[in-house]
Amino acid sequence: MSLEPFHHIVLFRVREGITLERVRRAREALAALVETLPGVRDFTVTENIAKEHDGYKLALISSFEDKRAYDIFARHPESMAVLEEFMSEVAEDHLVVQGSGS
Structure with a gap:
């Protein structure tokens, strides 16, 4: 049975x-980690150039083989450390969008 890809987007x-x-x-630290963990299909950090961004100027857009692959990435100690450092130093707020499908 083929599982649907899992998408994780953070503004x-x-x-x-x-x-x-x-x-x-911060982006380079995450990208280096992505290369070492299985199940990551795509990983991009980009500036949000939409006119209606409400202050959310940076986006992380990622895609995983399935939800399980995302869970492994999200719970990995190095991933958690990089994200915690990024969140505490760089971001004052964030929004998360997640879902499955192609």
Whole structure:
């Protein structure tokens, strides 16, 4: 039985005064981790260029083989450490969208 891909999208409201260099370092740390964990289909961190962004200027868009692969990634100690550091230093708020399907 083939499982549907699982999508995980996070919009971040970046703290005032945070440099693009700091955001780039956090993105590189996550990208390096993604390369070591199985089940990740796609992983992108991009600036939100929509006119109606309500302050959510950064987006993490990821796709996993299935929900189980996402759970492994989300619970991995290194993933948790990078995200915790990013969330505490860079983001003042975030919104999460998740779902399955192609």
